[in-house]
Structure formats: structure tokens, C-alpha cells
Amino acid sequence: MMDKMMDRESYETFRDGLRRLAGARIEPNAARFDSEARFPEESLHAFKELGLVSLAFPENDGGQGGDVLSQVIALEELGRVCATSSLTLMVIWAGLVPISKHGSQKLRDEVIRPAMSGDTVASICLTEPAGGSNLFGLKTKAEKQADGWVLNGQKRYITNATRSDWYTVLARTGEKTLGLFAVHKDDSGLVLGAREKKMGIKGSPTADVTFENCRIPAHRAIGDPNQGHRYITDSLTWTRALIGGQALGIAQGALDQAVKYTSEREQFGETLSRFQMVRAKIADMATKVEAGRALLYSACAAIDNGSADARALASMAKLFCSDSAMEVTTEAVQLHGGSGYLADFPVERMMRDAKITQIYEGVNEIQRLIIAKHVYDRAGAR
Ligand SMILES: Cc1cc2nc3c(=O)[nH]c(=O)nc-3n(C[C@H](O)[C@H](O)[C@H](O)COP(=O)(O)OP(=O)(O)OC[C@H]3O[C@@H](n4cnc5c(N)ncnc54)[C@H](O)[C@@H]3O)c2cc1C
Incomplete structure (x- = not known):
């Protein structure tokens, strides 16, 4: 391709x-x-x-x-x-x-x-009932046995959960060490919870995934079973950029819908797009989308080049694109008037879908903490 x-x-x-x-x-x-x-x-x-x-x-x-x-x-x-x-x-x-x-x-x-044929569905299992933002305080345990590993614990809000073939699971392997493990849907001791009812991204199944003496063979430990913290920290830099891409796409979609609607709908004998206040809204929405795109693509380049700034840039891009997605979709609904509140127009769905991008892959408050730490570290300040 x-x-x-x-x-x-x-x-x-x-x-x-x-x-x-x-x-x-x-x-x-x-x-x-x-x-x-x-x-x-x-x-x-x-x-x-x-x-x-x-x-x-x-x-x-x-x-x-x-x-x-x-x-x-x-x-x-x-x-x-x-x-x-x-x-x-x-x-x-x-x-x-x-x-x-x-x-x-x-x-x-x-x-x-x-x-690689495209038939496999997978999940990433990090969050637990007691630990979302405090991710590395997780309690799920993986114990080494003679013939493999035994997992016990509960993961929460797992995307694709009820449809996945493979679950990549972050678990505690020692008091201070974490490991990553590949669990198959047919492994004994893997229990799926009920599908959550959500505000948006409703087609995406979200559920608990529980491990009750779940036995897996030794080779299903992914890499070094004591390096899970490092593997996931690296992975989150990349996945935050990916969520930035999803959020940017939602914002672009809402902007496109708003341009279309305001070019067709008439009030006071004119299309909405002739009113200066409407044009100002479209200008602000387009500026947010383009600013988000520039920041996100520079984060992608930093990740691809192995830059030391990659982690902070990915957090900035996730933060900015997701906040922009919420603002742009909300304005797109406003520009549709009453129609925007109805399920007949896609902006209603887009506004509900945008909200989650400010929450998952680390809530935006956590992104701000990562960014601020990077800025102070760079300045050699405390
Ligand atoms: C639809 C959906 C899909 C998801 N998919 C997955 C998935 O596939 N895999 C997975 O592992 N997880 C997934 N998650 C979990 C998601 O990443 C967590 O919900 C998220 O990280 C927040 O954790 P929490 O819900 O425990 O919120 P909490 O950590 O309880 O935070 C609640 C709020 O408290 C505030 N807060 C928390 N800590 C701080 C702080 N240090 N400083 C300031 N404010 C703070 C913030 O406002 C935050 O929004 C998903 C969640 C949802 C809703």
C-alpha cells in the first residue's frame, strides 16, 4: 500500500x-x-x-x-x-x-x-477498577510457575473486549516490576464482563476483562517480564499521537459538516454562511483544526525520529486535538441550530464521540502534568 x-x-x-x-x-x-x-x-x-x-x-x-x-x-x-x-x-x-x-x-x-491478513481483533488491558490515571498502581498479578504464568486480576473499560482474539495485559510480576502478557480468548480463566452502555463511540464494545487463575504458556510473556513499565510508557507516547489523529479527524468531520450545512441553510433571505458571526465561528474552528494538525504531525516526526521531546509533544498533540475536537463539534452542533440536536445529522454523534478523546489514553489533566514536567525539566527548574 x-x-x-x-x-x-x-x-x-x-x-x-x-x-x-x-x-x-x-x-x-x-x-x-x-x-x-x-x-x-x-x-x-x-x-x-x-x-x-x-x-x-x-x-x-x-x-x-x-x-x-x-x-x-x-x-x-x-x-x-x-x-x-x-x-x-x-x-x-x-x-x-x-x-x-x-x-x-x-x-x-x-x-x-x-x-497481517486483517482478521485478528485485539485489546490492550491497562486500566483497573482502582487505577486509571494512577496506571502503575495496578494490582493484576502474573505469577511464574514451572510451565508458564498464572494471571489474576481485573481490567476495566477494555475496548474491543467482547470481540478480541488477543488481549495484551499489563500485570505485576514483582513488588516493583511489571510485565506484559499475551492472553488468547480461549485461555481458561479469562472472563468477559457485560458490555458498557456509553455516551459515544457506541459501536465499540467496552467491558471488564477478568483473569481468574488464567494459565498461559511461558512464551506468552512479551519480552522481558520485568520491563512492562518501560514498554507501556513507550507505547503510550505512540498511542497518544494515534488518539490525537482520531480526535483531529472528528474535528475535521464536524467542520466539514458545518461548512456544508451553513452553505445550504437560509435565514433572513440569505444562506447562513453570509453572516459574519457564522463566518467567525468557521474561521475559529478551521484554525483549531489546522493548529492541531501542525502540532500532531510534528509529534509524529519526533516519534519517528526518536527525539527526546517525543513524549511531551505526543501529550501536547493529544491534549490540543481532543480539546479542539470537543470545541469544534460543539460549535458545529450550534451552527446546525435545532437540527444539530437531532440524530438525523452526524454532528450530534460527533459531539458525543469527541468527549472520550479527552479522557482515554490518559485524561487531559495527566497530559498537562507530563507536559509541565518536561518544560520544567528542560529549564533545569523544579
Ligand atoms: C470508552 C472507554 C474506552 C477505554 N478503553 C480502554 C482500553 O482499551 N484499555 C485500557 O486499559 N483502558 C481503557 N479506558 C480507560 C481510560 O484510559 C481511563 O478511563 C482513563 O485513563 C481515566 O482513568 P479513570 O477512569 O480511572 O479516571 P480517574 O483516574 O479516576 O480520574 C478521574 C478524574 O480525576 C481527575 N484526576 C485524576 N488524577 C488526577 C491528577 N493527578 N491531577 C489532576 N486531576 C486528576 C481528572 O479530572 C480525571 O478525569 C477506556 C475508557 C473508556 C471510558
Whole structure:
């Protein structure tokens, strides 16, 4: 589908292709995924045809070796028409990429190679009932036994939970050490909770995942079972940029809808787009989208180049794009008047979907703490 690093023109060609796919195959189902709270199976088929799942994996695992910017553009274009579909792909990547990065050859052959065909769904299990923001205070335990590992504990709010084949689980391996483990849906002792009822991203199933003496073979420990803290800290830098892409896509989608509606609707004998106050709103919305895009793409470059600023830039991009998504979708509803409050227009769904981007992958208060620490550290101050 694409070369590892592309020039500017190639990224735009890549975006155009995705926009066409999203318009033809994803957008027509978006309202139904939401109203029926149904997993986006049709989107999964479309990802498979385009080989989208393999974009985030290296060539030696059978992937396309796409850089972070290309992954973000993909999530942005999906998010522009359907936040649920964008999230589904993002979480498949978030669950499987740590296995590709750190897993043994045996585990990668078992999990990653088959996943490149696009049929595998995955989850990433970090949050627990007592620990969301305080992620590393988690209680789930993995105990080493002669023939493998035994997991006990409970994970909360897990995306894709009721549809996943593989669950990548962060668990305590010692008093001060954490490890990452690959659990299969058929492993004994894996128990799925009921699907949560949510404000938005309703097509994306969210549920508890509990481990009750869940036994897995030794090779399912992903990499070094004492390096989970480092693996997940690195992974969160990347996934925060991905969520920035989803949020930016939602904001762009709402802006596009607002431009369309205000160009067609008439009041006082004029289209809404002729009123200066409406134009000022559109100008502010477009400025937020473009500012978010510039910040997000510089975060992607920092991650791809291994820059020391990557973590803070990813937090800034996630913070700015998600706050902008909430503001832009709210204004888009306002510009639709009464119609904006009805489920007949996509901006109603977009506003509900935008809210979660300020919460998951670390609430925006936590992003601000990370950014401020980086700024003070850089200044050598306290
Ligand atoms: C739909 C959905 C999907 C999700 N998907 C996944 C998933 O796939 N995998 C996964 O592991 N997790 C997932 N999550 C969990 C998500 O990442 C957490 O909900 C999030 O990190 C916040 O944790 P919490 O809910 O425990 O909130 P808390 O940590 O209890 O925080 C509540 C609020 O307190 C404030 N707060 C907390 N700490 C601080 C602080 N230090 N300083 C200032 N204010 C603070 C903030 O306002 C925050 O919003 C998902 C959640 C939802 C709702």
C-alpha cells in the first residue's frame, strides 16, 4: 500500500485514497454502528481489503512498515466519518504492536504473522477498577510457575473486549516490576464482563476483562517480564499521537459538516454562511483544526525520529486535538441550530464521540502534568 517514509505528495495521495474508502465503505454505516451499538464488522472488512491493519507493523513481521504519520493520517480519515471505526483499528494496533516490538520469534509467528491478513481483533488491558490515571498502581498479578504464568486480576473499560482474539495485559510480576502478557480468548480463566452502555463511540464494545487463575504458556510473556513499565510508557507516547489523529479527524468531520450545512441553510433571505458571526465561528474552528494538525504531525516526526521531546509533544498533540475536537463539534452542533440536536445529522454523534478523546489514553489533566514536567525539566527548574 505504501513505502515506509513518503514525501509530502505521497502522504496526500495516501490520504485521498483513504478518504474515498471511508466515504464509500465506512461513512454509510457510521450512524447505524452508533444507533444499534454494533461492532463495525463492515469496517473491519474494508480494512482487510486495503491491508490497513498491517500498516503499523514492520516488514519482517509481514507488515508494511508505515511510519507514525501514515498511521495517524489513516485514523484521522476514518475518524472524520466514524470515530468507532477509527478506534477499532487503533486498538488492534495498540494491542498487537507491543508483541511485534518485544515478543519472541515464536510469539510473533503465533500472533502477528496471522494478524497481517486483517482478521485478528485485539485489546490492550491497562486500566483497573482502582487505577486509571494512577496506571502503575495496578494490582493484576502474573505469577511464574514451572510451565508458564498464572494471571489474576481485573481490567476495566477494555475496548474491543467482547470481540478480541488477543488481549495484551499489563500485570505485576514483582513488588516493583511489571510485565506484559499475551492472553488468547480461549485461555481458561479469562472472563468477559457485560458490555458498557456509553455516551459515544457506541459501536465499540467496552467491558471488564477478568483473569481468574488464567494459565498461559511461558512464551506468552512479551519480552522481558520485568520491563512492562518501560514498554507501556513507550507505547503510550505512540498511542497518544494515534488518539490525537482520531480526535483531529472528528474535528475535521464536524467542520466539514458545518461548512456544508451553513452553505445550504437560509435565514433572513440569505444562506447562513453570509453572516459574519457564522463566518467567525468557521474561521475559529478551521484554525483549531489546522493548529492541531501542525502540532500532531510534528509529534509524529519526533516519534519517528526518536527525539527526546517525543513524549511531551505526543501529550501536547493529544491534549490540543481532543480539546479542539470537543470545541469544534460543539460549535458545529450550534451552527446546525435545532437540527444539530437531532440524530438525523452526524454532528450530534460527533459531539458525543469527541468527549472520550479527552479522557482515554490518559485524561487531559495527566497530559498537562507530563507536559509541565518536561518544560520544567528542560529549564533545569523544579
Ligand atoms: C470508552 C472507554 C474506552 C477505554 N478503553 C480502554 C482500553 O482499551 N484499555 C485500557 O486499559 N483502558 C481503557 N479506558 C480507560 C481510560 O484510559 C481511563 O478511563 C482513563 O485513563 C481515566 O482513568 P479513570 O477512569 O480511572 O479516571 P480517574 O483516574 O479516576 O480520574 C478521574 C478524574 O480525576 C481527575 N484526576 C485524576 N488524577 C488526577 C491528577 N493527578 N491531577 C489532576 N486531576 C486528576 C481528572 O479530572 C480525571 O478525569 C477506556 C475508557 C473508556 C471510558
